[in-house]
Amino acid sequence: MEKTEDKPLNIAMFPWLAMGHLIPFFHLSKILAQKGHKISYISTPKNLERIPKIPPELSHNFKLVPLPFPEVESLPPDAESSMDIPYQKSQFLRIAFDLLQSSLIDFLTTTKLDWIIFDYPSHWLPSIASKFNISTAYFSLFTAATQAFLGPPSQLLNCNLTRSTAEDFCRVPEWVPFESDVVYRLHEVTKYTEGAVGNESGVSDTARFLASIEHCDLVLFRTCLEFEPEWFDLVCKLYQKPVIPIGFLPPSLENDDFEENENWDMIKNWLDEQRVNSVVFVALGSEAILSQVELSELALGLELSGLPFLFVVRKSIIESAQLPDGFLERVKGRGIVNVGWVPQVRILSHSSIGGFLTHCGWNSAIEGLTFGRVLILFPVMNDQGLNVRLLSGKKLGVEIPRNEVDGSFTSDSVAESIKLAMVNEEGESTRANVREIKGVFGDKNRNDRYIDDCVNLLMKIKRP
Template structure:
């Protein structure tokens, strides 16, 4: 009987992997998608979060329910944070640091769980800067899973610059950093970072996001990136130089369309079915971004002026019980435009054949979902890394950014209307539409994305010390 080689034996061993995402749906869902792919390869997953967040996740398919175990830790109470607030979508943007302070208090229950379960690896998010030393002490291998693309990570810089937190004013973020050795347009506009800097001035945890990123990257054994070198080769090469450690693409982790036909989708689909193919622009600015009242008015009037069919999603905001859109707006656009307040099945909407464009805040999750179906993006970045994503995509001819005042970020209804018409209808936008449709084969190609995860799994199996 032929004996197995050491490598063959390692590859067949079932690994136990803990997943610990940040408390935001745009982070929880990609972590769950990666968890499913790891489970499909035969590994056991502990998916760790809080009760409400776990309940918000889609149900596991029956073939994976035995391989993925949800571990629920109640979010510790903290002054000023409502007891029902367990996700970034539950709190205003200026209260995000309070949510991080509560998140940091999960350190004790997580440590106790890791001691008892002793997984081979823990894959964590940017916010848990305190986790790597704990994992190292317990002999657990550790990886930082970035839900930001390689270009954004390169702009942020090497761990040392993040930990030193040397960029302190908005103007510091509006130039290409010195460690980028090639020509680049990846930088913020002034208005895109002012809210970020204002937020960190009120940092109740004493630890800025920059420092969190710095430690989670520096203390990791490897970094996994939700992107691929086929899309941004120069940025992956630079990232490996900056980090001096293994950097692996996970691919884009395109979402799978869930089969359940909830009542919300039934109503939306009925409206979309009445529209022409590729005629509708889907408008959604994510779960965290909030436009000012005057910006909402200009966006509404711009959609009205465009004469393009649209489906506009507005999020529920306790501070704004009534949507701040112009009086009579819905009546004037009736039949051509639809406004929905609250949650929608975004992936199903983007997959519908009547949707051709996507007016988006350009969060990476939404970018992946939109380009995965070949939808043409219209960019209206608001905060976080959204401006960097916008520069990256527009630099590749993928989409069009609504013109704005660079200092204040203001825009008017004409700039919205003209942008929507250009992308959806005008001859000038033909090349943009063509390039976006080509991206479907890259962003939405599940086989290619699974290939990246397969290479990642081979590496972690062969480097795991257990």
């Protein structure tokens, strides 16, 4: 990537305390540093240890800024990320995050910045930054469709637009002017409304989103116009301020900071033995919670599919639920169950992977489509249901059927969805669509142009 000829920008990055936010913010930071801009990446000590190492050639442009993690009584010791706590305690993590304000102010007092690029939970940041004459950009790690579904910032002032029941989230909003099926299922929205309507932190997630948008100078989206043009046009109209697509920040093996270990050696050797496009990779993110019934039905569905599989299970899931009796013996040689972390990008890039059974967090969806892997869609929480409707509507994956009220599903539906996505003749059009969209998600030059356009705008509209 070429460095910009203008005077470099001084940019602070301030992501939310979750790996799905820390990593994309780091990725963008690295790209901007490669272009010659000065980056201050701000987070808490434990989270700074979790992100990839800064490449030595960028160390002069890229520094890590640790802020002491505040003590909050309801959080376990050393819990600094959403992956360290159960979902039910996420609002206490937001309390701790809000308490970082004073440490952040101390940093801003001693640092000259042009921009702060921030995440939705720090809705209070624009007012602080303005006192230091620093411009602010809200960086949305969500699709334009998801953010448009939340609505215009005017929702904060108009009580008539505020959704207060689960059913409210299962209808197309009145501000969406075109036909759409991007809505929640009833079982998906229960957790969302628990977080969005009244909570321990005193500020709902919806209010954080909308206040961040209302008070920032511009909004950045991890998307591109070619993928969701109608939704991008809508957010531009809803927000009434500069809205900039920055591309997908697609993963790249050449920039991968992964260090090989024995676990990867075993997985890679097994993948090398499988046929091209034959393996289904199952990974549900760093925060997913599965009940005993859900884990059993997923596992039995993989067994019934008859296809080779790599099933990644979080340690916290396997501590509270068990795989079906005899499952590991019955699938020995055809399937691998890995408990704990794996190099997801490396796995998805392997030629033997044909399908990706995913919770459909936007990070994972981007990674899967970048490498042309057909998606088997199994949303678990947060924005994932909306992502599934968007991607399913574009025929880029197959959604596992579930009961709309309680979210239950069967091993048969899992097996049939996997086979439809990966091998059945009826699924060929979906596989063809994925092969075609790979040219959008994985196009390095296209994504670079989006970043360059963004940087040019940041230089143009920063505060004097």
